[in-house]
Amino acid sequence: MPKRTDLKRILVIGSGPIVIGQACEFDYSGTQACKALRSEGLQVILVNSNPATIMTDPETADRTYVEPLTVEAVEQVIARERPDALLPTVGGQTALNLAVDLAKAGVLEKYNVALIGASIEAIEVAEDRLKFKDAMRSIGIEVPESSVAGSMEQALETADRIGFPLIIRPSFTMGGVGGGIAYNIEEFREICQRGLGLSPVHEILVEESVIGWKEFELEVMRDHADNFVVICSIENIDPMGVHTGDSITVAPALTLTDREYQRMRDAARRIIRRVGVETGGSNIQFAINPADGRMVAIEMNPRVSRSSALASKATGFPIAKIAAKLALGYSLDEIPNDITRLTPASFEPTIDYVVVKVPRWAFEKFPQADRTLTTQMKSVGEAMAIGRTFKEAFLKAFRSLELGSSGRLLSQADAREDDVSLQQALGIPTDRRMWAVFRALERGWTLDEIHRLTHIDRWFLTQFQQIVELARAAEAVGARDLSDDLLRDLKRAGFADTDVARLIGTDEDSIRVRRQEAGLVPAYKRIDTCAAEFESYTPYMYGTFEDQCEAEPTSRPKVVILGSGPNRIGQGIEFDYCCCHAAFALRDQGYETVMVNCNPETVSTDYDSVDRLYFEPLTFEDVFAITEREKSQGGDVSCVVQYGGQTPLKLSLRLQEAGVKIIGTSPDSIDLAEDRERFAKLLWDLGIPQAASGTATSPEEAQDVAASIGFPVVVRPSYVLGGRAMAIVYDTAALDRYMRHAVQASPEHPILIDKFLEDATEIDVDAIADATGAVVIGGVMEHIEQAGIHSGDSSCVIPPFQLADRHVAAIRDYTRRVARALKVIGLMNAQFAIKDDVVYVLEVNPRASRTVPYLSKATGVPLAKVAANVMVGRSLADQGLTKDLEVRGSFVKTPVFPFVRFPGVDTLLGPEMKSTGEVMGGAETFGAAFAKAQMGAGQKLPQSGTAFISVNNRDKASVVPIARDLARLGFSLMATRGTAAYLRAHGIDASIVFKINEGRPHVGDELRNRRIALVINTPLGRDSYFDDRAVRSVAMMQGVPAITTLTGAAAAVSAIEAMRTEGLTVKSLQEYHAEMGR
């Protein structure tokens, strides 16, 4: 059937800020969907609060609203735009839930907006665990025994009936937030408590455990004609009990017989039919008992998902794009397969390689967090690798994680580790379990032993054992006796040159030379959806040590763009956004664009984004091999390292030494900016103030430096992103403790010690400089939180709302001079702090930064594109940029944090970055913009009620005006004794409440009884540390906004006031930009 003709305008909802469980994959799927819809001549209206996305580029949709994903905001968008239909299936759980809310609120009906892609009924059957299970039983598909509980009593009854261990899962939460595994009654009560609280419908599912069973996922599609295909099967190496998002997974499924697989496929077909997903993609999870093959269905996601992004990258089949077309009424056979061109999309991809995905966690940033992996996802990113064999893909995936020395799987035996603790490390899954598996194998433990503890399928364990044996063989021979055959076996098994070098005791370069002599260079094979049965027209490739190479490089001038690898806190989607923009711009400049990246979630790894895509690890070995291959047909090859964050920067010097042409700012300038000593000298020569600083390579040195510049000091290793292992220390003891902890954080580099500028205002600046020395400043962003809270973790605003003009002028002047001194060609990010009327430079990064996308959306100028053009020789003037950029209105960027997934972790902010993503709010005034940003970040600022205030003595004076405003706005105030007394003394009435350690009912009780609507709590210092920490975490669990800085509190107050006076309005980027004449 041809496509529906009744649809003209489609509303697409994005997934909002990057959080654990919802990352770039929804920018990838959303962008694909928007493109697909527009290619069908439809108008697309997009709503997404996350500015750091390609989908919110003004070119991606006809109307782009960077607005909070709330019913209120989206209703206004609908009222203004009057779409015919809403596509809720490409924005993750967020979009699905919002669609349901809009329907329940009668909004869709009121403006008669049709839902396409999934009906409310289908969404509910799939997402409501009880409805889902009933549905499954009704079609004779087994599910784990369970029942739903709306209260603790009901939960306990079920516990008696089913028995432990038990799985607890809240309804309608994404990525399993609030779920868990209970082995005993205490754990059970705790998890149920939390789960009931976190479920939007106050409902949990208590379920029979099938821990240890094999876990599988099928990515399936269905069209309105009831045609059904399986796009990809995925097997979880970590068995049931570890969330698929935290599991190491492999595609295709490798341990199923055809009978088992077809039975699963038949079930999937019946499930998608029963749930009633008429068109589009779904993800269905199954568990299989390895002892007898018994199969149960676990869940189905009636939408594109993280796994569908993985499946798309793994097979070359663009699920989201096809899903969008199916939603328009096409049937699968009416849609061509991009890659083969001649064949239709109504087929099942078959692959002749193996794909392995490994999650990346961020526990190092949350030391108090529980590292046990359970039913709720904890990882922040993932790397995927492709090889011709499992071993090759597996080892490539692990080196793609960029974990440095801690990433090494081989010969990491630890003499101090006794068998008992090793058994534990195997039995209780954590982010480090795979390393334990390899230690056990090296210790000679039997497969059965390891299988008994981990339940990992013996097939995978055997593969790991083969890897260990190969490593042994290499260790046995020295560098001289290494035969070509053994070297070949090692490379074909996925060993990196660095691995081999370490094993035989030589260096990477000599291994590379050895390889090249032996003719061992990677061949590049194509991902073609059909195992070579048909010709592929898409250069989407992976490297492998095979005979035949299919890269077919051209002789055109080309630019290789190095991506940013797996998402991690401090290096996320913003950098992928920049890499994509580089590609788009350079393609327009007539270059052939080549992308190298290993993150399956991203737009950069969509073969549509670039001319040639290499899905490869971002190590020197892998990247250099690619540039060599691309050079082979002649044609100038240059490389962009500025856009992928630290990952490519770390490679730039070596690549240059190896003869790779780096464009943009020279690696030497990059080093000049990153090397604190060189940089300090530069600023000194320029006469630009900076915090007194020094470097230390030993605890002793550190003490000397601290003594000379005076406490408090900021300490950190060099060459880190996101303030990794960064701390503020107030005394010698703390400094000594830090030195011992931090030096292992990055041995290669010295420790940097800066004078800590207390209560300073922090400013971020992004600028572009070209070869003519012209510098255009994209924006001066004033932070809401004071310096000391990582730039990535503090809200910021353009234009500045409190800065003195002379300071802004100084900042612009310093930025220009530093950019010229560093001979920056392209982007530069600088951070400043203003204290006692002096502007200090905190740091300068001659590369793309986290704030580039946000600035680009606010100003309407695609900074990353402009800078890319600059790198290939176009001047700023030539691109019409002669003066610094301005914005109309006010734009606030606010971060979001993963604390809710890490119970017991303090929510207090510091110089080490902890946020996973961000949202943007725009409005006429700062207050309204800040309010919208808060909304977008899921902080519901109250309009009335009781505000609890508890601040340390330094803050007491400055909290008075804030308290007064709150009172004026009709809030009643509640405070701890000291604060209350101080407020009363200043004529502000506040009731007194116990601290948690003072007796009951204390503030915690009041919070739980929902008698507090807002918490303002600045750290009260060591003694009461645990007290206010408790307050903050209770507030978080209860969803009560808890503000930990006075500047943040002041901003919140002006936001509350703005909502009163101005109310909530929405406006599209296109309108903002038009007003600015762009």
Place this chain on the structure above:
Amino acid sequence: MLALENGTVFRGRSAGAAGETGGEVVFNTSMTGYQEVLTDPSYSGQIVTMTCPEIGNYGVTAEDVESRGLQVAGFIIRSESPIASNWRAEGTLHDYLASHGVVAICDIDTRALTRLLRSSGVMRGMIGTGRVDAADLVERARALPQMEGADLVQGVTCQTPFAYKDLASNDFAIAPGRTSRVPLKVAAYDFGMKWNILRRFAAYGCDVTVYPASTPASQLLATKPDGLFFSNGPGDPAVLDYAIANAKTAVASGVPTFGICLGHQVLGLALGASTFKLKFGHRGANHPVKDLVTGKIEITSQNHGFAVDPATLPHDVEVTHKNLYDGTIEGLRHTSRPVFCVQYHPEAAPGPHDADYLFSQFIDAMEKGKTP
């Protein structure tokens, strides 16, 4: 070592029995079901390459065989599993191949080989283990008989008629669309029939008697069957004049007749069409086939190197199914007589169960035949 008639040579490791073997080298793109492939008689005379690189992972089990033994002439894989990891496994693939004397090779660039077969078409090839001279092996590959014009059916058909008793477990199969209301007798020609066809017939409630390929049709008709069946099998259909003659009789008899794969080609020939050889055939479990009557798409299990030529179809035969990859004929039906057949494999094994409904269709036809 693997040597092809065009001179190409691949060096790998032996993955099965020692020795030498020759045959037509073909590739199969199915990601599961290597054991069903190995035991499918339609592959006799062929050396099969699996495009899926990791093979042998779940071992082998007597439950999943499609015939009395291994049928392929040789086997080519990228990476063989050292162990068998599955609760039903009875042994490893390597031992299975070795103990049944099947010569196999692994650790070669099977994708390069597949691309070669795709672009140059299927070729004759030889696998030799141990010390072998490349040039000499290529020569022997060239000396192998061509697939065209060879009757391979005689090598795989049963020697004497037998009634099928369902032995192997069926607990993975889908419930049949429906079982026949009355007991139905099916007389089936065995050109190298896959056992899952028999299992499906049994599941649908039919008693099947299996006859050697060259049994005269009159003998089958004499048993007053409710339906006649022409099975899958290896090689070139055009040379099977006895089978074609029997098919003609079957069509004329008015007894409901159903054919699969080679059976489909034989019926096509009997109905007056002719067949031709495909460049590299259809072998896999992901081919989209469109049912031209309902417009629905089935993902099908395929294994054939020859096909019926649409240009030669007589007026009273209509195309019921079309392959969406290359438009070739996947199903035929006689407009006035109860005769229909498909080129692909509704019995799956390996592959999706999408086309299982064809067995119901056959049941319908037979029941209609019973109540005139």
